[in-house]
Amino acid sequence: MSDLKNEFDQPLKGNSLGADAWRRLRKNRMAFISFFIVVFYVLVSLFAPILPIYSYTAQDLDHQNLPPSFQTADAVMVNQEIKKIEKKMKRDERTEMTADEKAQIEEFREYVANEKVVVDGKEINPNKKRYLFGTDDLGRDMLARVIYGGQISIAIGFVGTLTAVLIGILVGAVAGYIGGKLDFYLMRLVDILYGMPYIFIVIIILALFGGNIMALFFALSFVSWLTTSRVVRGQVISLKNSLFVEAARSMGASSGRIILQHLLPNSMGIIIVFATLQIPSFIMQESFLSFLGLGISAPFASWGSLISDGVGGMTSYPWRLFFPAMAMTIFLFAMNFLGDGLRDAFDPQSKNEL
């Protein structure tokens, strides 16, 4: 800390770009809340294996399509049974249950409350689980599936963006810094690739080579570096003739050093903003492909594949669509607000564009 003081004898300190941006971000309430939502999602995804949730693959065919509830599964199952009988009563225009039906319910209640299965040498009752988000058509816990689906969706968003941004930085920085013919040809290549219908190519690749996660990563990052490369190139060109770069060059710094030590750190703000806005679009694309049945395949799940599964049964079991859709939408909301906030924070003069 320096000992510079202002006229009121308060210590003065220089603001780094990051600290300055952080201060502005904190003032933007929506962006700041969004930041914590994103952190929360990331933490839940990271610690999913040690969270007290059920397995996302374990099927329990007695627990198919249970609605979300705070009660244990046996109570929910008895309620389902009662509802079934009530429906029948409505059809027969009765208001009272027959003794037979009452006995049937009591017997069922008795049965589910005392059912025992042996797991790892211990006798436990499988009906004592609580399904906060309900279950799907194979009796899997929706909460666990939404969390693990989110893990994959978020991972694809982050890793895909990272890969795409790295390729984009490399191409953009080299083209911008070296310039000349290389720049011309690289940018023509980018122009040509821009005109191609990527998603269709990605669909073809995934349909033909099988939908495993790695193929998905590659296919998505392969086509997403174009805009980053243009942005970075523009930034590098605008900086490469500035005085501090000239100073570095006159001291004998190599091109690589100038790019890595001087040009890229000064473009970091715009790259971070860009990457943040890229993440939701990656997640959207992944879920779009999974929705078509081309992305993630069973037993894994992503938000897209969960939504796709949920759409099939949405009339009778709306929670199977509602929870994954909600989880995904909230995350995308937060990411978009955070991206906008970061842009305003790093570049206060910027217009609020897309």
Added chain:
Amino acid sequence: MKRYLLKSFLGMILTLFITITLTFFIVRAAPGGPFDRERVLPPAVQANIEAKYHLNDPLIKQYIDYMTDIIFRFDLGDSFTYNDHDVNYYIATSLPHSMLLGFISLTLATVMGVGVGIISALKQNRWPDYTAMSVAVIGISVPLFVIGPLLMYVLALKLKWLPTSGWINGRNGWVTLIMPVITLSFPYFARIARLGRASVLEVLKSDYIRTARAKGLSSAVIVFKHVLKGSLLPVVSYLGPAFAAIMTGSVVVEQIFRVPGMGTYFVKSALNRDYTLLMGAMIVYSIILIVMNFLVDVLYSVLDPRVSYE
């Protein structure tokens, strides 16, 4: 201008050529063939089928044959799965539906987006602005395969106002357009509205608007004659990517609402390994995309005299 048009036309051809070539080899490089079935055919039968579709020729010969057929006869070949007609027929019957859906959605998204954008900007930080921008944020964050099923659930299953699915050539007629169009245009309406608002705000601050105000022009004239033209530029340059995205989105929307469009054929043929139908659909998509980008470029230069392509 002429030179620019010629140059970008050549660029279009090159892009198209690269796309077709790349797709052709990706498709052929994939493991497995279109006639591999669970029940293994006798080798002689398999060989005959492959010979019928020229799959036993060397790859390079197949490629050259395919390209010559397209370039000289506009012939996309025979479908590998559907035997009744050739690929040209399937595309000619399904493309109009996709185009109709796409163009209505794009038009709606643009008109509504620009309108809402202008209103938001003129009423900046008042309730119309807040309402519009909240709706726009929803449009950006909620994927269309969530919006589609939700609309279907509310409008068709609960309220029973609209049929759940189908298309204009079915018995329900034009009302079947409503949900697919809303679903497909909503995300792009949202983006255009945000873009339009930002750019109108920018234009409103400029000197020539101040001059117009100082001259005493009515605010209607200022908005429609001066602001609108200046603020349309970013929107126009977004139309190219927007149309590409709408084409992609229509693949999902067609599946959700059972629209007999090209997207359905595209996904089905990719999963069936129907090489020729897949390639055909891909080529048509590329052409549409490239032509749209070109038109947007031209429109941009017409709107903004400062842009010169010399």
